[in-house]
Amino acid sequence: xxxxxxxxxxxxxxxxxxxxxxxxxxxxxxxxxxxxxxxxxxxxxxxxxxxxxxxxxxxxxxxxxxxxxxxxxxxxxxxxxxxxxxxxxxxxxxxxxxxxxxxxxxxxxxxxxxxxxxxxxxxxxxxxxxxxxxxxxxxxxxxx
Amino acid sequence: xxxxxxxxxxxxxxxxxxxxxxxxxxxxxxxxxxxxxxxxxxxxxxxxxxxxxxxxxxxxxxxxxxxxxxxxxxxxxxxxxxxxxxxxxxxxxxxxxxxxxxxxxxxxxxxxxxxxxxxxxxxxxxxxxxxxxxxxxxxxxxxx
DNA sequence: CCAATACACTTACTTAGGTAAGTATTTTAA
DNA sequence: TTAAAATACTTACCTAAGTAAGTGTATTGG
Numbered sequence: 001x002x003x004x005x006x007x008x009x010x011x012x013x014x015x016x017x018x019x020x021x022x023x024x025x026x027x028x029x030x031x032x033x034x035x036x037x038x039x040x041x042x043x044x045x046x047x048x049x050x051x052x053x054x055x056x057x058x059x060x061x062x063x064x065x066x067x068x069x070x071x072x073x074x075x076x077x078x079x080x081x082x083x084x085x086x087x088x089x090x091x092x093x094x095x096x097x098x099x100x101x102x103x104x105x106x107x108x109x110x111x112x113x114x115x116x117x118x119x120x121x122x123x124x125x126x127x128x129x130x131x132x133x134x135x136x137x138x139x140x141x142x143x144x
Numbered sequence: 145x146x147x148x149x150x151x152x153x154x155x156x157x158x159x160x161x162x163x164x165x166x167x168x169x170x171x172x173x174x175x176x177x178x179x180x181x182x183x184x185x186x187x188x189x190x191x192x193x194x195x196x197x198x199x200x201x202x203x204x205x206x207x208x209x210x211x212x213x214x215x216x217x218x219x220x221x222x223x224x225x226x227x228x229x230x231x232x233x234x235x236x237x238x239x240x241x242x243x244x245x246x247x248x249x250x251x252x253x254x255x256x257x258x259x260x261x262x263x264x265x266x267x268x269x270x271x272x273x274x275x276x277x278x279x280x281x282x283x284x285x286x287x288x
Numbered sequence: 289c290c291a292a293t294a295c296a297c298t299t300a301c302t303t304a305g306g307t308a309a310g311t312a313t314t315t316t317a318a
Numbered sequence: 319t320t321a322a323a324a325t326a327c328t329t330a331c332c333t334a335a336g337t338a339a340g341t342g343t344a345t346t347g348g
Contacts, residue, residue: 003253005265006160008272011200013157014305016150017334019278021306032334049296056155061335063298068333084296084343108278109147115274121149127268128152130259134163134252158335161304165336176304193326205305207328212303228313228326 009128019112023104027097028072032065034101037074037090041098045089047080153272163256167248171241172216176209178245181218181234185242189233191224 020031029037039051052062066088069075074094077086090098113121164175173181183195196206210232213219218238221230234242257265 003250003257005257005269005272006157006164006253008269009153009160010157012272012275013150013154015275015277016153018306020150021333022278030333047296057334058336059297060299060337065334080296082296082344086297106147109150111278112275113147113149114279115276116271120271120274123267124271125149125152127260127264127271128149128156130264131156131159131256132259133159134166134255135258162336165303174303191326201304202306203327204307204329209304224326226314226326230327 016109016112019108020105023108024101027101029074029101032061033069033074034105036062036065036069036088037094037098038102040075040088040090040094041102045087047085047087048077049085051088160253160256163252164249167252168245171245173218173245176205177213177218178249180206180209180213180232181238181242182246184219184232184234184238185246189231191229191231192221193229195232 017031020034024030024034035055036051039054040046043050043054048059048062048066051066052059055062066075066077070077073091075088076091077088079085080087116124161175164178168174168178179199180195183198184190187194187198192203192206192210195210196203199206210219210221214221217235219232220235221232223229224231260268
């Protein structure tokens with residue numbers, strides 16, 4: 001990728017994940033697992049579809065990550081009224097630890113962003129949001 | 145990750161890769177493969193270490209991606225004077241196609257950045273560069 | 289009513305990247 | 319001079335995420 005902007009974005013994305021994993025190691029968690037726990041903490045019990053829509057990933061990604069969270073006792077899945085759905089919730093173990101983890105992760109993120117003041121962080125967010133999917137040609141649309 | 149900045153960076157990173165892959169599909173290439181071809185185009189033949197240092201990834205990542213580039217006939221590896229090293233270069237096939245691919249990828253990236261003017265792109269780059277690894281405590285350093 | 293369609297989730301396979309440990313070569317130091 | 323340490327790369331195993339296809343349940347239209 002020759003536009004250095006995308007290169008830089010990619011680097012920082014990998015850096016952030018690496019650093020977050022370093023903090024999460026203590027809890028035997030990984031960044032993608034944490035993103036789901038955080039989601040559940042914010043919104044309460046929800047379906048897998050609601051999770052992958054919020055996180056903007058594909059359904060199989062959530063299926064896989066939830067399997068591990070279930071194995072390790074952080075989340076549980078129960079049948080919904082609609083039997084196709086699985087309602088996901090935090091376990092008691094998770095409920096008791098999530099706040100502490102959140103604090104640790106927030107501190108890390110603040111640290112990584114300590115070179116930017118509040119205004120610059122806002123600016124950065126605003127600029128990132130302006131990056132958009134490529135305009136699609138007639139041909140692309142047909143191939144959908 | 146609750147600081148939405150990192151969430152956003154992660155999203156845009158994934159978006160860019162997805163879009164680049166869409167363009168590269170036509171050449172039966174993937175984004176990580178392209179990043180190495182681009183590197184070789186810019187700097188000419190180089191060792192694997194030079195590649196992973198430039199791309200800021202780990203050595204095994206380059207080993208793996210080069211194996212595929214070799215299989216598919218885009219790159220070749222030759223023994224160096226230092227027999228531990230492998231000197232990597234573009235094949236004739238690659239030489240003849242890389243310029244065209246670069247043009248296509250650049251057009252895509254310009255498209256994705258069309259919501260930002262030249263100044264804003266500079267700003268965005270500057271702000272991203274201010275994101276840094278977390279400060280490490282005494283204990284962290286000891287554990288290295 | 290029930291066949292066709294849509295939907296929620298899963299499975300299988302692929303790229304991408306990280307860590308840890310292994311191999312072969314080169315460099316360094318006693 | 320040669321044993322120990324460093325270096326370049328590889329292998330094995332893990333997380334993360336995408337696509338395509340499969341399964342079972344719900345909805346809809348004839």
